[in-house]
Amino acid sequence: MAGKTVFGFDLSDVELRQSLRGRYAPYWQTLEYGRAVGYQKYRSGATHWVAKIRLKDASYQQHRLAFTEDNPDIGDQGLSFEAACEAAQEWFAANPFKHLATDARPIGSIDFLKASPIGDVYTIGRALSDYIEWKRVVAARSHFVALVTLINLHFVPRLFSLPAKDMNSERLRFFIKDVLETPPKRGNQPLKPRRPIEAMSEEELRKRRKTTNTLIGVLRMALLMAWENSYIESDRPWRCIRRLNNVDRPRMLHLSRPECFRLLEHCAPDLRTLVLGALYTGCRIKELLNMQASHFGRDGAGVYVTPVKCYRPRVVMLPDEGLAFFQKLAAGKKPNDLLFVRKDGRQWYTNHRPGFKRAVFDAELPEDFCFHGLRHTYASQLVQDGTPLIVVAEQLGHANIDTVSRTYGHLAPDIRKAEIRDKFASLVQKSTRVPVSKSSNDGTRSSRSSLVGLKSSA
DSSP, X not given: OTTEETTEEOTTOHHHHHXXXXXXXXXXXXXXXXXXXXXXXXXXXXXXXXXXXXXXXXXXXXXXXXXXXXXXXXXXXXXXXXXXXXHHHHHHHHOTTGGGBOOOEESSOOOSOSSOOOSSSOBHHHHHHHHHHHHHHHSOHHHHHHHHHHIIIIITXXXXXXXXXXXXXXXXXXXXXXXHTSOOOXXXXXXXXXXXXXXXXXXXXXXXXXXXXXXXXXXXXXXXXXXXXXXXSOSHHHHTOOOOSXXXXXXXXXXXXXXXXXXXXXXXXXXXXXXXXXXXXXXXXXXXXXXXXXXXXXXSSEEEEOOSSSSOOEEEEOOHHHHHHHHHHHTTOOTTSBSSBOTTSOBOSSTTXXXXXXXXXXXXXXXXXXXXXXXXXHHHHHHHTTOOHXXXXXXXXXXXXXXXXXXXXXXXXXXXXHHHHHHSOOSSSTTOOOOOOSSOTTSTTTTOOOTTHHHHHO
């Protein structure tokens, strides 16, 4: 629906309010997390402003504020949107239920550190603050916000006040153990109790080690920059910081073409279009949801992808059936119209997840297969069919082939073996080269099949 965002309706827009149909439930706009102002419009045409506050038991307390300025029964005596917001804030402050209410937080992502360095001593907190300001300039917005979140969660309570010059291997060991035993944070949910390393499964420990490695990289770079800028004299604080080994693993969970077809059969039509977009491009969900009609065909036989995790945009080349799919998708749309929308024309956010999870269950696929697995499916099929890793990396938007090689290289051992046998110059006889067919008889190419052709063969 036009005018609706992830934080509700833009109720400051008078034309939007007038276009809303009458109903019993108010139309809400979030002011802060746990606080919202609403526009109540009855079928009779009468309208008034309401407010609601979230309580700690997950229920809401609602209150009628006043008539709106566009209420036909009272003329211009009602409140404007701005005045309604002020009235809502006054009610939030005076609400007798406020001691039962959740804490209000600004909407959007936190992009600042929750602690500030003080004093003349150059601490790790000051080094991290300097590093954050550098990242604010050079990093993509999503990467920057994720970085701030990690620092607030892990560094602020543990190392923030430690003088940078005092960082050493022993303190690093305590920090690593503390992070490993801290369960992952899920949204706004409270942290779960610590778990000893001995009680974790191998996969749980691997994931915690991977998170820890990210933190180690942040700390090392912050202290390296501090040393380069002469804020600390010794290079020991950053040289003593070393990453953990053996935390990456190949991607084993991806779909074959028959499994892709089963998944598509169990998706609702609008979700099926989104899934096909992922299978034809290997794009992340946010990249797909940002695609506009003007992004298709602007750079030849491909689709332009706006950057999400970095500043590097890219063009994903499409197969013939992918070109036909996107051509049909963009037909009749204005240049700035989104390519992937819900059946009612509203924008997707994260509301694809329940339907996707249900389709995975109905298709009898592994229950932990998520939408991002379609990206791995795309890359896995290309690697299995002998696509050079640099091409796969460029399609996925990686800066080099390292990630692709670590993640998908295990899928092409026979291709690598055939290439070495074919290309190695003989040391036995000068011009002798044993020809080896690039086709493998072990079934590695069996995943190559049209997403359209499967339907006709079913």
